[in-house]
Amino acid sequence: MIEDIRIISRRFDLPQSHTLAVARQHGAYQSVKTLTERTPESIIAAVEASGLRGKGGGGAPTGAKWRLMEGDFDGRPKYVVVNADESEPGTFKDGHILSKDPHLLIEGILLTCYALGAHDAYIYIRGEYYERQQILQHAIDEAYAAGILGQSIMGNDYRVDLTVHRGAGAYICGEKSALLESMEGKRGHPRLKPHQKEPEWYFGNPTLVNNVETIATVPFIVTEGAEAYRQYGTERSPGTLLFALSGHVNRPGVYEAPFGTPLMEYIEHYGGGIRNGGTLKAVIPGGASTSVLTADEAAQARLDYESMQGLGSALGTGGIIVMDESVNMVEALKNLMAFYHDESCGQCTPCREGTGWVDAILARILAREGSRDDLKKLLDISETMNGKTVCVFAPAASSVIDAMVQKFETEFLRYLDTGGAA
Amino acid sequence: MSTPSVTITVDGAPIEVNPERMLLPELLDKGFSIPHFCYQESLGSDGNCRMCMVEIAGKKRPQIACDTPIVTGMEIRTRGESIEKVRRDILELELINHPVDCPICDQAGECSLQDYYMEYGLYQGKVDKKEKHPFDKHIDLGANVMHDQERCVLCQRCVRFCRDVTHTDELCVAGRGDRSYITTVPGEKLHNNYAMNIVDLCPVGALTSKDFRFQQRVWFLATSPSVCHGCAKGCAIDIDHAKSKYHDDTIYRFRPRKNPEINGEFICDAGRLSYKETQTNLLKTCHIRKETLPEAEALDRWRAILTEDEYPIVVLADANLYTEELAALQAFARTLHARLYAPLEAYHDPAFGDDWLKSPQRAANSEGVKRLGIATEMPTINDNTLVINVNHPDGHRTANRIDLLTHQPDEDTGRVPARLTLPIAPWVQSSGHLINEDGIKQYCEQVLRRNDPIPTLIERLKQVTDEEYDKHFDNRETAS
Numbered sequence: 001m002i003e004d005i006r007i008i009s010r011r012f013d014l015p016q017s018h019t020l021a022v023a024r025q026h027g028a029y030q031s032v033k034t035l036t037e038r039t040p041e042s043i044i045a046a047v048e049a050s051g052l053r054g055k056g057g058g059g060a061p062t063g064a065k066w067r068l069m070e071g072d073f074d075g076r077p078k079y080v081v082v083n084a085d086e087s088e089p090g091t092f093k094d095g096h097i098l099s100k101d102p103h104l105l106i107e108g109i110l111l112t113c114y115a116l117g118a119h120d121a122y123i124y125i126r127g128e129y130y131e132r133q134q135i136l137q138h139a140i141d142e143a144y145a146a147g148i149l150g151q152s153i154m155g156n157d158y159r160v161d162l163t164v165h166r167g168a169g170a171y172i173c174g175e176k177s178a179l180l181e182s183m184e185g186k187r188g189h190p191r192l193k194p195h196q197k198e199p200e201w202y203f204g205n206p207t208l209v210n211n212v213e214t215i216a217t218v219p220f221i222v223t224e225g226a227e228a229y230r231q232y233g234t235e236r237s238p239g240t241l242l243f244a245l246s247g248h249v250n251r252p253g254v255y256e257a258p259f260g261t262p263l264m265e266y267i268e269h270y271g272g273g274i275r276n277g278g279t280l281k282a283v284i285p286g287g288a289s290t291s292v293l294t295a296d297e298a299a300q301a302r303l304d305y306e307s308m309q310g311l312g313s314a315l316g317t318g319g320i321i322v323m324d325e326s327v328n329m330v331e332a333l334k335n336l337m338a339f340y341h342d343e344s345c346g347q348c349t350p351c352r353e354g355t356g357w358v359d360a361i362l363a364r365i366l367a368r369e370g371s372r373d374d375l376k377k378l379l380d381i382s383e384t385m386n387g388k389t390v391c392v393f394a395p396a397a398s399s400v401i402d403a404m405v406q407k408f409e410t411e412f413l414r415y416l417d418t419g420g421a422a
Numbered sequence: 423m424s425t426p427s428v429t430i431t432v433d434g435a436p437i438e439v440n441p442e443r444m445l446l447p448e449l450l451d452k453g454f455s456i457p458h459f460c461y462q463e464s465l466g467s468d469g470n471c472r473m474c475m476v477e478i479a480g481k482k483r484p485q486i487a488c489d490t491p492i493v494t495g496m497e498i499r500t501r502g503e504s505i506e507k508v509r510r511d512i513l514e515l516e517l518i519n520h521p522v523d524c525p526i527c528d529q530a531g532e533c534s535l536q537d538y539y540m541e542y543g544l545y546q547g548k549v550d551k552k553e554k555h556p557f558d559k560h561i562d563l564g565a566n567v568m569h570d571q572e573r574c575v576l577c578q579r580c581v582r583f584c585r586d587v588t589h590t591d592e593l594c595v596a597g598r599g600d601r602s603y604i605t606t607v608p609g610e611k612l613h614n615n616y617a618m619n620i621v622d623l624c625p626v627g628a629l630t631s632k633d634f635r636f637q638q639r640v641w642f643l644a645t646s647p648s649v650c651h652g653c654a655k656g657c658a659i660d661i662d663h664a665k666s667k668y669h670d671d672t673i674y675r676f677r678p679r680k681n682p683e684i685n686g687e688f689i690c691d692a693g694r695l696s697y698k699e700t701q702t703n704l705l706k707t708c709h710i711r712k713e714t715l716p717e718a719e720a721l722d723r724w725r726a727i728l729t730e731d732e733y734p735i736v737v738l739a740d741a742n743l744y745t746e747e748l749a750a751l752q753a754f755a756r757t758l759h760a761r762l763y764a765p766l767e768a769y770h771d772p773a774f775g776d777d778w779l780k781s782p783q784r785a786a787n788s789e790g791v792k793r794l795g796i797a798t799e800m801p802t803i804n805d806n807t808l809v810i811n812v813n814h815p816d817g818h819r820t821a822n823r824i825d826l827l828t829h830q831p832d833e834d835t836g837r838v839p840a841r842l843t844l845p846i847a848p849w850v851q852s853s854g855h856l857i858n859e860d861g862i863k864q865y866c867e868q869v870l871r872r873n874d875p876i877p878t879l880i881e882r883l884k885q886v887t888d889e890e891y892d893k894h895f896d897n898r899e900t901a902s
């Protein structure tokens with residue numbers, strides 16, 4: 001039996017939960033009141049001790065990332081940027097925070113800024129999130145009016161200003177360095193990876209980029225302590241995650257759960273099982289850029305980083321896409337690759353040309369004009385897209401191709417040999 | 423300070439490299455052949471083409487050499503089946519939307535893509551896409567630059583040049599993924615004075631010069647190193663010329679020649695296009711006032727005027743003449759007891775100058791003039807003064823004069839016809855040294871050898887001086 005744990009989603013179900021009044025009634029901004037009585041170091045230490053891992057897909061330890069912001073940097077200003085670009089198919093958890101509890105995010109931003117010595121924060125929000133942006137902006141306006149944001153946050157001698165920056169509809173602008181390029185007014189092309197560990201740079205100034213949910217987890221850790229957070233989840237994946245459940249389940253939606261929860265139990269408990277009592281065929285466990293799991297693999301899977309990695313996939317953003325028997329995997333891969341083809345930023349050759357070529361080959365297979373050679377070609381192109389590009393967009397697409405083609409080869413072969421699906 | 427050096431191993435052999443640079447430039451300098459599109463010496467690394475992959479011991483995946491810092495003792499492989507397959511596969515992707523119609527492409531013969539294609543033998547690649555993306559062709563980007571989108575490999579060299587070098591930002595990438603293309607930003611055309619350098623920078627046939635395209639196949643061109651005469655900067659150039667069937671030796675283009683001390687790898691557009699002036703409107707016949715006369719008769723006149731006339735004589739020299747020619751004029755003036763001037767004011771052109779290469783002093787050898795101690799002001803000239811005007815732009819004010827000119831005089835300027843006008847060879851048909859405004863001396867070899875050679879200035883002077891005088895200026899090495 002699954003126990004409901006609500007760290008991030010604790011106010012989600014309250015009526016008018018997005019308003020300052022309701023949020024405050026239910027504990028929002030408690031941690032900020034006496035903020036300057038704490039040392040910034042104590043906040044960083046708590047986040048570090050909590051084992052919090054970035055919830056934007058990569059799962060990088062947040063504390064270590066914050067430590068990269070330590071130091072003087074020749075007196076340059078430090079920035080905090082919240083990644084609310086959320087454009088990956090199957091991933092829609094951050095949108096819930098933005099529309100249901102924007103004050104939790106703002107609280108997290110205040111704590112993060114104080115901890116890192118930043119005074120200016122930005123939220124880069126997906127362009128298509130128009131209504132969410134309105135709700136978020138309203139919350140920010142309320143917070144300014146109440147003296148929570150601005151010159152002296154809740155009476156503390158510390159300034160934090162928060163600005164929302166809207167994206168223009170490119171998935172790649174969720175990649176942190178492309179996001180910053182975009183915020184600098186440039187084309188959203190990811191930057192080359194630095195040669196050593198260092199922060200991100202916004203106009204040449206040290207900058208932290210964290211996911212919405214990562215930042216929204218900070219208030220709990222600061223208020224309740226690192227141990228309280230570690231109480232949930234596993235040793236290597238502490239805490240909880242807002243999993244976004246979609247596909248062929250009875251109750252798609254966003255449900256928070258501790259890391260380590262068995263995947264099938266999660267689907268049963270929150271999703272109410274497979275739609276129409278059907279049979280499970282496959283699960284994409286962590287957003288469109290994670291490798292598909294067969295039903296057998298899904299049965300062994302737990303919702304944590306280590307389990308997913310062990311199965312050759314990844315936890316990603318926790319966007320769980322459930323597929324029942326009705327799904328044609330060739331069509332499913334074509335659908336995914338149409339996305340990658342459309343969204344490749346085009347900066348580097350293997351991805352720019354590879355995604356388009358793969359898409360074209362899949363179209364040919366679907367049109368029953370493919371040959372067995374095409375499967376080899378798909379894997380060959382995928383190999384060239386893997387580990388040879390500027391950012392991990394292409395390697396992600398590559399792992400998606402490999403898993404689909406290898407795990408569901410018979411379905412592809414049926415298209416090639418008999419000219420169509422059964 | 424000497425450049426630091428560390429030892430690394432490349433393809434099994436130890437080499438000394440400079441650890442302050444990235445791996446790719448060091449390997450290229452050491453003669454390794456590593457395909458690359460986006461890295462460019464003056465523009466640096468960008469890391470977008472992913473062609474420059476090498477294997478590094480201890481790294482699971484191949485790395486781009488252009489963004490790999492050098493570490494002592496690192497072991498690199500640039501050859502071998504696995505790394506060559508990686509390169510071949512990436513190159514193949516580069517070609518998937520490329521027309522590969524080299525026979526009708528103007529870049530053929532100096533195209534990196536074509537070279538790599540041959541090197542990696544992709545004749546039987548797996549390219550199978552029936553429909554290549556429809557891209558636009560012959561787009562006029564402005565400033566004589568034509569763009570052919572389907573040939574573009576999106577290395578962004580052109581964008582980076584306009585962004586990082588000229589800071590004019592006219593170009594950008596538009597579109598996304600494999601529909602990405604290079605274009606000028608909305609409402610703009612290329613408008614910087616160095617735009618045509620992107621034609622040289624473009625590794626493929628995606629950017630061509632409106633002026634040069636389809637004029638000549640590059641493998642017919644001979645190249646002569648020379649120096650631009652457009653201004654006192656004296657940018658180092660290569661002059662491409664060809665003597666094709668039924669045609670005389672003809673210049674097709676100027677290209678920058680690398681010279682880190684002067685112009686790096688670039689030249690201005692005005693200088694680049696100034697090749698035209700070296701072979702149009704040339705003066706080929708001799709004149710008395712406006713009447714042509716045969717060369718032999720003109721020679722008699724030339725001697726006669728100089729020996730018979732008793733006027734005070736002033737020689738006005740073009741400050742574009744080679745140092746050797748100026749020295750010869752100095753000696754010539756001395757024998758005639760004439761005064762020699764090379765008035766520089768006439769070459770001052772503030773509108774031309776900028777804060778990079780273009781100098782407001784348009785004379786190519788103004789510094790050479792000064793170093794020879796030639797007077798640079800305009801003398802007062804009386805009616806009885808005989809002026810020997812050697813191609814000086816302001817040398818035609820008085821009627822009592824002999825003109826030695828490279829180009830046909832412009833009649834519209836109200837110029838008074840000279841008593842005698844003799845053609846002399848333009849600089850591309852002569853040779854000698856120039857000293858640029860920063861004191862750098864460069865040699866220009868004779869580029870064109872025409873079927874109907876025009877006498878050089880030095881040959882002209884010899885026509886009217888005795889043997890003794892000949893000896894005097896044959897010793898011209900001391901003059902430069």
Ligand SMILES: Cc1cc2nc3c(=O)[nH]c(=O)nc-3n(C[C@H](O)[C@H](O)[C@H](O)COP(=O)(O)O)c2cc1C
Nearest residue numbers: 054055056083085086087174175176210211214393
């Ligand atoms: C193609 C691509 C898209 C991404 N999109 C997002 C996104 O929409 N939101 C997000 O938080 N992180 C996204 N990321 C991950 C970010 O680059 C970055 O790692 C993350 O924002 C860091 O925050 P975290 O450490 O809190 O997870 C994306 C990465 C890639 C490669």
Ligand code: SF4
Nearest residue numbers: 345347348351389391
């Ligand atoms: S891998 Fe794809 S998305 Fe990433 S930089 Fe290269 S082209 Fe752009």
Ligand code: SF4
Nearest residue numbers: 574575577578580624
């Ligand atoms: S036009 Fe030429 S220089 Fe510019 S991006 Fe394309 S290939 Fe590179």
Ligand code: SF4
Nearest residue numbers: 650652653657690693
């Ligand atoms: S800057 Fe002067 S010397 Fe250089 S190319 Fe232009 S005109 Fe010629």
Ligand code: FES
Nearest residue numbers: 458461471472488
């Ligand atoms: S030259 Fe290294 S990636 Fe282009």
